Amino acid sequence: MTIDYILLTILLLAVIWTVMTIRLIRAVVGLAIVSVIVSIIMFRLSSDLAAVFELSVCAGLISVIFITTISFTSRVSKERLRIRRKERLSKFWALPIIIIAAIIILSRYHPSLNIMLTHAVPEPDVRKVLWNMRHIDLMGQVIILLVGVFGVVVLFKEGRK
Amino acid sequence: MSIGMEQLFWLYSIFVILLFICGTYCILATFNLIRALIGIEILIKAATLLIIVAGYITKNMALAQAIVITLIVIEVVFMVVASGIILGLFRHHNTIDTRKLKDLKG
Numbered sequence: 001m002t003i004d005y006i007l008l009t010i011l012l013l014a015v016i017w018t019v020m021t022i023r024l025i026r027a028v029v030g031l032a033i034v035s036v037i038v039s040i041i042m043f044r045l046s047s048d049l050a051a052v053f054e055l056s057v058c059a060g061l062i063s064v065i066f067i068t069t070i071s072f073t074s075r076v077s078k079e080r081l082r083i084r085r086k087e088r089l090s091k092f093w094a095l096p097i098i099i100i101a102a103i104i105i106l107s108r109y110h111p112s113l114n115i116m117l118t119h120a121v122p123e124p125d126v127r128k129v130l131w132n133m134r135h136i137d138l139m140g141q142v143i144i145l146l147v148g149v150f151g152v153v154v155l156f157k158e159g160r161k
Numbered sequence: 162m163s164i165g166m167e168q169l170f171w172l173y174s175i176f177v178i179l180l181f182i183c184g185t186y187c188i189l190a191t192f193n194l195i196r197a198l199i200g201i202e203i204l205i206k207a208a209t210l211l212i213i214v215a216g217y218i219t220k221n222m223a224l225a226q227a228i229v230i231t232l233i234v235i236e237v238v239f240m241v242v243a244s245g246i247i248l249g250l251f252r253h254h255n256t257i258d259t260r261k262l263k264d265l266k267g
Contacts, residue, residue, distance in 0.1 A: 066199075
C-alpha cells in the first residue's frame with residue numbers, strides 16, 4: 001500500500017508539472033514520465049500486456065509525435081516567453097489550490113462501496129479474450145488505424161503548385 | 162468487496178479524480194492547441210488507470226487489459242490526426258493560438 005501511495009504521489013506531481021510548465025518540450029517530457037509511472041502501476045496491478053503497450057506506445061510513440069509537431073512550429077522569442085510566463089502564472093496559480101482542496105475533501109469522505117461482484121471465474125489469457133471475445137474491438141482497431149492513415153495522408157498532402 | 166480492495170479502489174479513485182481535475186484545467190486554461198492535446202492525454206491516462214483498477218478489484222484483468230489496449234490504439238490514432246490538424250492550421254495561419262484562429266467563426 002505504501003508503494004502505491006508513493007507512485008500515485010509522484011504521478012500527481014508529474015501531472016501538475018506537465019500542466020504548469022511553460023516550455024512545451026518540458027510538458028511532453030512530463031507526459032512521458034506520467035506514462036512511465038502509469039505503466040509501473042499497471043505492472044503492479046498485474047496488467048503486464050497493457051503496461052508494455054502503455055510504455056512503448058504512450059511513453060514512446062506519442063512523445064515522438066508531440067516532439068515532431070513542436071519541432072515543426074516556430075520558436076517563441078525570449079521577450080514573448082517572459083510575457084507568457086507572467087500570463088501563465090496568473091492563469092495557473094489556482095490549480096495547486098484546487099488540488100489541495102480536492103485532496104482534503106476527498107480524504108475526509110469514506111464511502112462504503114458495497115459493489116456486488118459477480119462470481120469470480122478463472123482468469124482467461126488476455127490474448128484469448130482479445131481474439132475470441134473482443135474480436136469486434138480488433139476490427140474496430142483495424143478500421144481506426146486505416147482511418148488514421150487516411151487522415152494523415154490527407155492532412156500532410158502538399159497542395160498542387 | 163473486501164476492506165483492502167475497497168481502500169485500494171478509493172485510493173486510486175481519489176488520484177483519478179485529481180488527474181481529471183488537472184486535465185480539465187489544462188484544457189480550459191490554455192489557448193495553445195498542443196497544450197490542449199496534452200490535457201486530453203492526461204484525461205485518457207486517468208481513464209486508463211480507472212479501467213485497470215476496476216479490472217483488478219473485480220478480477221477481470223484480461224478484459225480490462227483488452228479494453229485498455231483498444232483505448233491505447235484509439236489514443237494514438239487520435240493524437241496523430243490531431244497533430245496533423247494542428248500542423249495544417251500552423252501552415253495556414255502561422256499560429257496555434259486558438260484566439261487567433263477565427264476563420265470558422267460564423
